[in-house]
Amino acid sequence: MSDPAASPGARRRAVRPPMVIAGLMAILAGGILASLALGAVSIPPSSVIGILLEHAGVPNGIDFTTQQDAVMWGIRLPRILLGGLVGAGLGVAGASYQAIFRNPLADPQLIGVSSGAALGSALTILLLGGAMGALAGPLGGLAGGLAAGALVYTLARHGGRTEVVTLILAGIAIAAVGTAGAGFISLVADEPRLKSELFWVLGSLTFSTWRLVWFTFPFVVAASIILPIYGGAMNVSLLGDSEARSLGIDVERFRIAVLALATMAVGAAVAAAGVIGFVGLLVPHAIRRVAGPDNRLVVPGSAIGGAALVILVDLAARTVASPTEIPVGLLTAVLGGPVFLWLVGKTRREHGGWG
Amino acid sequence: MSPPLLEARRVGYRIGDAVLVDGVDLEVRSGEILGIVGPNGAGKSTLVRMLAGETAPSEGQVLLDGEPIGGYRPHDLAVRRALLPQSTVLQFAFRVLDVVMMGRYPHREATPADDAISVETAMERGDIGHLRERLYPTLSGGEQARVSFARVLAQETPILLLDEPSASLDVRHQELVMAVLRTLTGSGAAVAAVLHDLNLAARHADRVAVMSGGRIVEVGLTAEVLRSDLLSEVYRHPVAVVPHPHLDCPLVLPLRS
Numbered sequence: 001m002s003d004p005a006a007s008p009g010a011r012r013r014a015v016r017p018p019m020v021i022a023g024l025m026a027i028l029a030g031g032i033l034a035s036l037a038l039g040a041v042s043i044p045p046s047s048v049i050g051i052l053l054e055h056a057g058v059p060n061g062i063d064f065t066t067q068q069d070a071v072m073w074g075i076r077l078p079r080i081l082l083g084g085l086v087g088a089g090l091g092v093a094g095a096s097y098q099a100i101f102r103n104p105l106a107d108p109q110l111i112g113v114s115s116g117a118a119l120g121s122a123l124t125i126l127l128l129g130g131a132m133g134a135l136a137g138p139l140g141g142l143a144g145g146l147a148a149g150a151l152v153y154t155l156a157r158h159g160g161r162t163e164v165v166t167l168i169l170a171g172i173a174i175a176a177v178g179t180a181g182a183g184f185i186s187l188v189a190d191e192p193r194l195k196s197e198l199f200w201v202l203g204s205l206t207f208s209t210w211r212l213v214w215f216t217f218p219f220v221v222a223a224s225i226i227l228p229i230y231g232g233a234m235n236v237s238l239l240g241d242s243e244a245r246s247l248g249i250d251v252e253r254f255r256i257a258v259l260a261l262a263t264m265a266v267g268a269a270v271a272a273a274g275v276i277g278f279v280g281l282l283v284p285h286a287i288r289r290v291a292g293p294d295n296r297l298v299v300p301g302s303a304i305g306g307a308a309l310v311i312l313v314d315l316a317a318r319t320v321a322s323p324t325e326i327p328v329g330l331l332t333a334v335l336g337g338p339v340f341l342w343l344v345g346k347t348r349r350e351h352g353g354w355g
Numbered sequence: 356m357s358p359p360l361l362e363a364r365r366v367g368y369r370i371g372d373a374v375l376v377d378g379v380d381l382e383v384r385s386g387e388i389l390g391i392v393g394p395n396g397a398g399k400s401t402l403v404r405m406l407a408g409e410t411a412p413s414e415g416q417v418l419l420d421g422e423p424i425g426g427y428r429p430h431d432l433a434v435r436r437a438l439l440p441q442s443t444v445l446q447f448a449f450r451v452l453d454v455v456m457m458g459r460y461p462h463r464e465a466t467p468a469d470d471a472i473s474v475e476t477a478m479e480r481g482d483i484g485h486l487r488e489r490l491y492p493t494l495s496g497g498e499q500a501r502v503s504f505a506r507v508l509a510q511e512t513p514i515l516l517l518d519e520p521s522a523s524l525d526v527r528h529q530e531l532v533m534a535v536l537r538t539l540t541g542s543g544a545a546v547a548a549v550l551h552d553l554n555l556a557a558r559h560a561d562r563v564a565v566m567s568g569g570r571i572v573e574v575g576l577t578a579e580v581l582r583s584d585l586l587s588e589v590y591r592h593p594v595a596v597v598p599h600p601h602l603d604c605p606l607v608l609p610l611r612s
Contacts (some may be wrong), residue, residue, distance in 0.1 A: 025361075236457050246432075246438040247461055293447040294453065
């Protein structure tokens with residue numbers, strides 16, 4: 001797909017959907033295997049397979065040490081799975097927000113939902129962590145994210161359209177309040193994850209545990225399975241409220257369902273790994289570049305692609321400056337910031353910008 | 356006379372103190388093109404949106420096949436009536452073919468072959484077959500309008516409500532759109548279209564409703580309604596109406612004030 005404004009006759013040769021999904025799955029599988037093998041303790045690919053088979057109950061003669069087993073099964077695998085879940089949640093939510101706000105710039109972090117979720121999650125862990133246990137994080141994230149999403153939605157939608165300036169401004173305000181609140185909590189809390197202010201601003205998978213994986217899993221997987229079902233309706237809704245209603249979509253109900261599901265995924269992702277930015281912007285956009293804007297493909301593709309991106313970026317985050325670990329959100333921002341700027345410029349050329 | 360498919364009864368719409376539509380009675384009938392004309396701000400678009408069930412009236416009611424339109428489920432409405440709004444902005448680079456295909460959204464039981472036939476027919480009728488692979492945001496205003504028209508045709512509903520279907524079209528495509536609507540009414544469709552061009556209404560509408568200040572000032576057969584005195588008063592500008600030299604219809608000629 002070339003820049004439509006530069007060449008008015010632009011045509012797109014879309015890559016076929018099964019190829020796109022297969023390609024994304026291949027990247028995801030490669031990312032998982034590389035992440036299992038690489039790190040402070042290096043584990044050869046054969047031992048990776050040996051350890052996996054061993055835990056699957058398949059006896060095998062492949063050599064590995066107990067240290068390799070402990071590192072891979074106890075530390076790396078939960079971290080990879082959690083990274084994958086977080087990326088899938090952010091990716092699928094970004095694609096869905098872009099559809100319901102009818103704007104390619106909507107991203108969980110930019111519109112303030114991530115920060116709302118961070119504040120909700122931190123507050124709930126702090127105040128109700130004792131009573132609710134490990135569910136406090138995801139549920140608090142969900143509540144905070146939903147509150148932020150509802151606020152942004154109410155503020156930025158006017159006459160059936162989303163005002164981009166209002167959307168971004170509301171996002172800035174909510175992010176400021178959310179980050180400040182989470183920062184304050186980091187001062188008064190005892191739990192290491194809560195204490196890390198950086199965690200709430202740039203995100204981290206350092207605190208990954210199997211427990212966190214299991215508590216994140218249902219929210220993200222539910223959103224990643226249900227949201228793609230709305231792909232066709234998302235396409236139609238991009239035409240406008242009037243057009244969508246005329247084509248038989250109950251627009252308000254549709255939008256609230258998608259907003260709630262996407263925000264549920266963001267809430268769980270943020271509760272588990274803090275605020276990792278730009279995943280929801282980068283991944284859907286990359287898929288659209290390759291395969292076109294059909295949300296029946298972009299939405300599920302963004303779940304797989306988001307998982308792959310966060311796993312790969314986290315691999316870089318813990319290996320490139322080893323033994324220092326770079327916050328994962330710092331790397332996604334380095335990738336995402338320029339893409340965002342480019343998108344802003346492109347939209348400005350094509351639609352005359354935003355007054 | 357065929358029974359009305361769509362009927363507005365004492366329909367009104369107000370926002371605060373502003374009355375946009377006031378006490379409108381109107382029938383949209385199978386087999387005819389109803390032209391809705393009137394000056395800017397007369398309430399034409401609001402009326403069409405209420406006829407489509409898109410906006411709920413503040414007074415009165417709209418009946419579809421005798422039942423209040425508010426009682427239909429969105430999907431049941433979508434297979435009965437289609438609405439073409441004034442213009443459609445799309446920020447994502449969908450192909451023309453994809454956009455027309457969206458018109459098939461309500462037809463969940465249709466086979467891919469059915470969909471393909473409808474979409475091809477609709478694209479041919481909108482004269483956009485040669486644009487099928489083009490990206491919608493790269494099209495001109497007139498081309499986008501024809502794509503939206505084709506999308507509405509692909510919906511294959513017995514009732515078509517169109518808000519200025521011809522506004523950004525050249526002469527050939529204006530006539531083409533009206534000819535397509537005539538073909539559809541020939542097979543029983545009911546069409547109501549807001550038309551800015553009075554001569555388009557004069558040439559193609561079976562009946563015309565003249566709106567002004569939220570009310571329908573007069574509704575009836577085209578040749579009886581498009582009169583010099585009525586149009587001059589409603590548009591607050593002198594308008595002459597003479598017999599068309601080549602066609603069997605009136606010719607509306609605005610004069611200098």
